[in-house]
Amino acid sequence: MxxxxxxxxLYLLPAFLFLGVFMVYPLIxxxxxxxxxxxxxxSQTAYGVGLYNYEYVLRDPYFLQAVKNTFxxxxxxxxxxxLLALGISLGISSxxxxxxxxxxxxxxxxxxxxxxxxxxxxxxxxxxxVTPGLINVILGLFGMTPIDFIDGPYWARMLVLCLYTVWIxxxxxxxxxxxxxxxxxxTYYKAARVDGTTPxxxxxxxxxxxxxxxxxxxxITGFIGAFKAYSxxxxxxxxxxxxxxxxxxxxxxxxxxYGEGGGYPSFASAAAIILFVxxxxxxxxNLLVSKKHVHY
Amino acid sequence: MKITxxxxxxxxxxxxxxxxxxxxxxxxxxxxxxxxxxxxxxPSGCGKxxxxxxxxxxxxxxxxxxxxxxxxxxxxxxxYRGVGIVFQNYALYPHLTVEKNIxxxxxxxxxxxxxxxxxxxxxxxxxxxxxxxxQLMDRKPAELSGGxxxxxxxARALVKQPRVLLMDEPLxxxxxxxxxxxxxxxxxxxxxxxxxxxxxxxxxxxxMSISDLIVVMKDGVLxxxxxxxxxxxxxxxxxxxxxxxxxxxxxxxxxxxxxxLYVGEDAILLAPGMADQEVWCAIRPEGFTVDAAGxxxxxxxxxxxxxxxxxxxxTHPALDSVQLRAIDPDARRMDDEAxxxxxxxxxxxxxxxxxxxxTRIRCELK
Amino acid sequence: xxxxxxFDRIEKRAKRTxxxxxxxxxxxxxxxxxxxxxxxxWMLLTSVKTQxxxxxxxxxxxxxxxxxxxxxxxxxxxxxxGRYFFNTIVFTVLTTVAMLAVTVLAAFAFARLDFPGxxxxxxxxxxxxxxxxxxxxxxxxxxxxxxxxDNTFLGLILPSVSSVFYIYLLKENFxxxxxxxxxxxxxDATSDLKYLGKVMVPICRPTIxxxxxxxxxxxxxxxxxxxxxxxDPKMFLVSGGIQNIRESGYGRDNIPAMMAAxxxxxxxxxxxxxIFHKKIMAGVARGGVKG
Numbered sequence: 001m002x003x004x005x006x007x008x009x010l011y012l013l014p015a016f017l018f019l020g021v022f023m024v025y026p027l028i029x030x031x032x033x034x035x036x037x038x039x040x041x042x043s044q045t046a047y048g049v050g051l052y053n054y055e056y057v058l059r060d061p062y063f064l065q066a067v068k069n070t071f072x073x074x075x076x077x078x079x080x081x082x083l084l085a086l087g088i089s090l091g092i093s094s095x096x097x098x099x100x101x102x103x104x105x106x107x108x109x110x111x112x113x114x115x116x117x118x119x120x121x122x123x124x125x126x127x128x129x130v131t132p133g134l135i136n137v138i139l140g141l142f143g144m145t146p147i148d149f150i151d152g153p154y155w156a157r158m159l160v161l162c163l164y165t166v167w168i169x170x171x172x173x174x175x176x177x178x179x180x181x182x183x184x185x186x187t188y189y190k191a192a193r194v195d196g197t198t199p200x201x202x203x204x205x206x207x208x209x210x211x212x213x214x215x216x217x218x219x220i221t222g223f224i225g226a227f228k229a230y231s232x233x234x235x236x237x238x239x240x241x242x243x244x245x246x247x248x249x250x251x252x253x254x255x256x257x258y259g260e261g262g263g264y265p266s267f268a269s270a271a272a273i274i275l276f277v278x279x280x281x282x283x284x285x286n287l288l289v290s291k292k293h294v295h296y
Numbered sequence: 297m298k299i300t301x302x303x304x305x306x307x308x309x310x311x312x313x314x315x316x317x318x319x320x321x322x323x324x325x326x327x328x329x330x331x332x333x334x335x336x337x338x339p340s341g342c343g344k345x346x347x348x349x350x351x352x353x354x355x356x357x358x359x360x361x362x363x364x365x366x367x368x369x370x371x372x373x374x375x376y377r378g379v380g381i382v383f384q385n386y387a388l389y390p391h392l393t394v395e396k397n398i399x400x401x402x403x404x405x406x407x408x409x410x411x412x413x414x415x416x417x418x419x420x421x422x423x424x425x426x427x428x429x430x431q432l433m434d435r436k437p438a439e440l441s442g443g444x445x446x447x448x449x450x451a452r453a454l455v456k457q458p459r460v461l462l463m464d465e466p467l468x469x470x471x472x473x474x475x476x477x478x479x480x481x482x483x484x485x486x487x488x489x490x491x492x493x494x495x496x497x498x499x500x501x502x503x504m505s506i507s508d509l510i511v512v513m514k515d516g517v518l519x520x521x522x523x524x525x526x527x528x529x530x531x532x533x534x535x536x537x538x539x540x541x542x543x544x545x546x547x548x549x550x551x552x553x554x555x556x557l558y559v560g561e562d563a564i565l566l567a568p569g570m571a572d573q574e575v576w577c578a579i580r581p582e583g584f585t586v587d588a589a590g591x592x593x594x595x596x597x598x599x600x601x602x603x604x605x606x607x608x609x610x611t612h613p614a615l616d617s618v619q620l621r622a623i624d625p626d627a628r629r630m631d632d633e634a635x636x637x638x639x640x641x642x643x644x645x646x647x648x649x650x651x652x653x654x655t656r657i658r659c660e661l662k
Numbered sequence: 663x664x665x666x667x668x669f670d671r672i673e674k675r676a677k678r679t680x681x682x683x684x685x686x687x688x689x690x691x692x693x694x695x696x697x698x699x700x701x702x703x704w705m706l707l708t709s710v711k712t713q714x715x716x717x718x719x720x721x722x723x724x725x726x727x728x729x730x731x732x733x734x735x736x737x738x739x740x741x742x743x744g745r746y747f748f749n750t751i752v753f754t755v756l757t758t759v760a761m762l763a764v765t766v767l768a769a770f771a772f773a774r775l776d777f778p779g780x781x782x783x784x785x786x787x788x789x790x791x792x793x794x795x796x797x798x799x800x801x802x803x804x805x806x807x808x809x810x811x812d813n814t815f816l817g818l819i820l821p822s823v824s825s826v827f828y829i830y831l832l833k834e835n836f837x838x839x840x841x842x843x844x845x846x847x848x849x850d851a852t853s854d855l856k857y858l859g860k861v862m863v864p865i866c867r868p869t870i871x872x873x874x875x876x877x878x879x880x881x882x883x884x885x886x887x888x889x890x891x892x893x894d895p896k897m898f899l900v901s902g903g904i905q906n907i908r909e910s911g912y913g914r915d916n917i918p919a920m921m922a923a924x925x926x927x928x929x930x931x932x933x934x935x936x937i938f939h940k941k942i943m944a945g946v947a948r949g950g951v952k953g
Contacts, residue, residue: 007854008777015768016783018824023790026801033800088694091687098688104939105695108702110946111935113883115901116924119908120701123708123917134704134722167697172946179947187387190354195401195456196375205400209391228796231885231901238909250796257803258890268800276797371673 034269053270062242063271066252069233072158073165073248074226081166082218085173090203092174093181103178110171118235121164125149150236157237157246165232169225173218180214181207216290220283227279230254249275297365297459297492299328299351304360306346306516320346322516324360328494328509333486335503335524336496338513339539344496347513348462351494353377364459377460380453380491384465386445388437394448395420395433401456423455426485443474447481454489461486463495467502479506500540504528512536534576534654537647543581543607546620550577550648557648557661560614564591564641566662575657576616576649581607583645584622586630590640594620599632610637702928709733709922716918733922741912743923745896746903753818753888753899754881760823761877762870768829770858773836774844791826803890813894821887828873831948835869836862872945875938882931900927 037048057063092102109117126133127148136146147153149160184207192202208215230250233241241247242255249271256268304324307317320343328334336344349355351362353374361370369377380401388397398420402411411419424430427447437445446466453461466482467475483506486493497503503510504524512519512527520532531537537545548559552570556563559577584592586608594610597619608622608630622639630637643661650657708716710729738744771777772784802821811817839862847857863870885901892898895906907923935942 006777008771008775008780011767011771011775012783014764015824015829018764018820019787019790019826021805022802022821022824023793023798023826026798026805027793029801030797088691091691095684095687095691102691102695103943105698107939107943108698108932108935111879111931111942112702113901113904113924113927113931115883115885115904116927117701117705119904119920119924120705123921124701124704130717131719131722137721175943175947185385185387187383187385188389190374191381191383191387191452192400193354194352194374194377194379194381195452196404197400198404201404205392206389209389224794228794234885234905239905253796253800254886254890257800258893265800265804272797272800276794279794373672373676376672376676 030269030272033266034273036266038266053266054274057267057270057274060267062247062255063249063252065242065245066247066249069158069246070227070229070248073162073229074223076158076162077165077169078219078222078226080162081169081173082215082222084166085170085177085218086215088170088174089177089181090207092178103175106174107171109168110175114168114231115235117168118164118232121160121167122150122236125160127152154245157244160236161233161246164236165226165229168232169222173222176214176218177211180211184210212293216286216293220286220290223282223286224279227275227282249278298330298363299460299492299494300361300363301326301328301347301351302361302363304347304350304362305358306343306350306355307358320516321350324516324518326511326518326521328492328511330492331490332492332508333483333506334492334494335507335510336494336513337500337503337510337539338498338519340498342513343516344498344513345464346516348381348464348494348496351460352379352381352462378456378458379460379462380456380458382446382449382453382461382463382466384468386437386449386469388445388448388452390437392436393433394424394429394435394437394440397437397448398423398451398455401452405456419455420451423451426454426488427451427481442470443478446470446478450482450485454485454491458491461489461491461493463493465497466495467497467499475502482506501542504540512539514539531647532656534578534649537578537649541580543621543623545578545580545647546622547616548577548579548612548614549616550575550614557646559592560612562592562614565643565646567659568662570659574651576651576654578647578649579620579641580645580647581621581623583642584608584620584624584639585642586622586624586627586637587640588638590638592639592641594637594639596632596634596637599627599630601628608637610639702932705921705924705928708918709925711918713916713918733916733919734926736916737907737919737923737926740919741903741907741923742895742898743900743903743907743926746898746900747926749815749897750882750899752815754878756815757819757822757881758874758877760819761825761828762874764823765825765829765832765873766858766863766870769832769836770854770862772829772833773839774858774862775854787826788830791830799887799890802887806891811891813892813897815897817891818888818897818899822881822884825877828877831873832866832869835866839865868941871938872941875934875942876945878934879931879942903927 034053035049035051037050037052088106092099092106095102124134125136127136127146127150131137132140132146133149135149136144140146147156149156151157188206188210189202192206197205228250229248233246233248233251237244237246241251247255253268253271253275256264256271301324304321305319306321307319310316310318322343324347336347338344346355350357353369353372353376357370361368363369364377389400392400395417399416402416402419405411421430421433424433427450429444429447429451432440432444432448437448440448446469450463450466453463463482467478470478479502482493482495495503495507507524509521510524510527511521514535520527520536522530527536528540531540534547538547550557550559551572551574552558552567553572555566555568555570557565557567557575557577592612594612597609597611600607600609604625605623606625606627608624608627609619610622611619646661648657648659648661649655707724707726710731710733711726712728712730712732715726715728772780772787799821806812806817806821809817811820843861844857847861852860883901884899885905888899889902889905892902895903898906904923904927907920912919
């Protein structure tokens with residue numbers, strides 16, 4: 001083409017400048033940090049290169065707690081939210097009226113401020129001197145003794161965290177499932193109906209295979225998202241997550257950088273890279289499984 | 297099985313608010329005899345697919361009844377009607393093999409109808425043999441050609457031995473050559489199975505060539521039902537006459553004066569005993585014979601020779617269209633440089649219609 | 663087979679199952695709608711209760727007869743919510759505008775211009791989409807702090823400007839504009855920049871608006887980076903602000919005022935969503951990811 005020139009780079013320059021400084025350079029740098037021993041952020045010097053940062057992080061009880069919390073959160077919320085979203089989307093796509101209304105309502109949590117609404121959840125579950133909290137009042141109707149979900153037993157706090165996470169991630173999943181279901185050619189359903197297929201069988205034999213690519217997309221992104229959980233925990237339990245035993249891996253990374261325990265970018269980098277490796281491994285496993293089960 | 301549509305009507309609510317409903321099928325009365333191959337024919341948007349969906353049970357009738365033999369199935373859901381349907385895009389399940397696709401309907405059988413795995417495989421194989429795809433059983437639909445997919449869809453519709461086989465535009469997704477071959481195939485399969493088969497098409501040639509009966513529709517209203525040749529020779533109105541036949545019928549502004557049929561200034565035939573009136577005069581292409589002494593005087597545009605067919609393209613001032621097209625094998629030897637041509641007209645191939653309502657005027661022409 | 667069918671019974675049964683199915687589905691969807699909407703109702707409700715009324719309810723009341731606006735007043739005067747709002751608006755507007763300029767130029771280069779190394783650049787660029795933010799945020803934090811940009815708007819904004827995904831989205835949209843339009847403009851001696859501004863941007867306005875809205879939502883809710891780079895409450899955005907009000911003890915003591923703050927923070931985005939819900943949902947469905 002006659003106007004093949006270097007001018008194109010001029011248009012790309014701002015984007016590449018920003019990406020270079022804030023993505024490419026940090027990506028390289030984070031690996032360097034993670035191997036620099038005894039890095040001092042004030043003097044910006046280190047006295048050695050090695051695996052000590054990883055060793056430290058892997059032995060840090062706070063980190064192990066964070067890993068445990070994150071894995072429990074992932075193991076509960078990913079399947080739960082995917083199945084719930086699928087069920088709700090199936091419901092939406094099978095009703096004749098009010099589809100759009102339900103879709104809009106269900107999407108609402110997506111645009112809300114995680115920190116702000118998390119506070120609402122906290123108050124709803126919180127057991128204080130004044131009130132047992134609305135959830136406990138409701139549970140009381142079924143004859144249960146009040147549970148302190150925010151400062152009480154570990155499982156209760158984890159339960160609230162999981163519930164809130166599901167509440168927050170569902171809108172995206174519902175939206176994606178609904179559009180996947182809507183894009184299945186309706187003649188498949190007609191054909192199946194004429195053949196006298198029961199609704200259950202239509203779901204298993206027609207709908208599910210047809211939306212299986214979407215399903216796996218959501219599972220993969222769901223895993224990645226859940227492993228990076230952080231702000232929902234802050235919203236419920238405050239910024240001092242280590243004390244609340246509710247820290248996540250990402251939370252640990254930030255705590256290493258900032259705040260009371262902060263000033264250790266090397267430890268933060270090591271933890272972030274460990275997280276990255278975990279996520280990468282899980283994603284690869286997911287992709288392998290999906291190769292076997294996604295039908296086309 | 298005999299199918300009776302008794303004053304069948306289907307209304308859809310209008311998308312625009314406060315407008316009357318759209319009537320897709322209007323007061324349809326048809327009796328389709330047992331074991332026939334019936335072509336449901338009409339221009340696109342005439343409601344023919346709606347009729348098919350009503351028979352199938354995918355749509356609910358607004359008015360009127362549908363009978364399969366003596367059974368009133370009007371309000372029976374599709375799954376209990378015992379119909380097989382082939383969709384325009386075949387709707388083969390992309391994740392299942394050909395065999396699994398064909399077995400799909402059998403796996404739905406319940407109770408005493410339930411089949412064992414072996415019986416299902418056997419019946420699937422029989423159906424596959426019938427449509428000659430038994431060597432493709434392990435393929436997936438994406439690995440098949442359009443014609444093969446079509447056959448799989450037919451096999452899937454036939455495998456449960458339906459009482460009626462319905463096909464929605466079965467040939468429209470195939471290329472021209474395959475279309476000819478497949479329509480013969482449909483004819484053969486129907487003959488072998490003797491299942492009452494209704495197929496929808498907008499292509500009159502397709503319907504004429506293989507149907508035992510054709511049903512012509514326009515704007516949701518039944519126009520005519522009959523054997524293809526009979527409907528072609530004896531259409532009830534101008535629409536049916538125009539819709540059937542390739543090349544299409546040539547329509548003139550004509551009139552009857554003093555017992556003669558005039559087209560423009562040319563008195564082409566005698567119409568004894570007819571009152572003087574304006575008429576539509578429609579002449580089939582094969583009704584023209586090039587004849588230097590013929591009564592119809594036309595301007596010659598072209599002589600087109602394509603294999604066996606010789607068509608003469610000509611103009612005439614009273615023509616309703618721009619040009620007329622006549623088919624006359626003997627025109628091969630005529631002078632195609634000439635400016636004018638004259639035709640003799642075969643009275644058997646001339647149809648007259650009322651100018652007022654376009655219905656047929658039956659009369660004897662000589 | 664046809665003779666043994668009892669057609670009346672089949673018809674009735676089919677009607678009954680369909681009705682039952684619909685009741686169950688509407689019921690369950692309605693239940694979930696309540697679960698989704700209830701927190702919003704609750705925050706609104708609590709924010710108009712007086713502190714005294716709220717504290718005296720052992721069993722929380724689900725409606726109030728004497729609503730008050732006093733909490734809203736308090737939270738803007740006693741807590742620094744007004745400043746957080748101001749910060750967030752400045753941050754959102756500047757970031758979005760800068761992002762848009764960078765994105766449009768880059769998308770134009772990839773979609774329309776031909777230059778040496780374009781394919782390699784694009785591959786590199788796509789690879790960047792897979793880099794998790796958690797990895798790069800550490801160095802960014804150190805970089806910005808070393809540059810003395812902590813607790814400044816510049817420090818807040820700069821790392822949030824570039825978005826690989828939005829450039830990709832817009833590039834795809836730009837690429838759909840037929841080449842002939844470009845050649846026609848060239849023949850008329852239109853400069854590239856003018857063509858971009860007068861032809862491409864107006865044609866792709868829907869996509870640009872979608873990107874804008876998604877970015878605004880992202881900015882308004884952003885928490886992690888602002889929390890790292892600002893420790894001076896004067897520079898907090900709303901997310902950090904809410905957290906600050908809560909941790910400072912004010913939130914625990916005065917829950918209705920806290921809820922008033924939560925409502926105030928949530929309302930702008932909910933309004934935006936109600937106006938643009940179709941655009942937002944379509945944009946997110948095209949592959950948007952949260953945060």
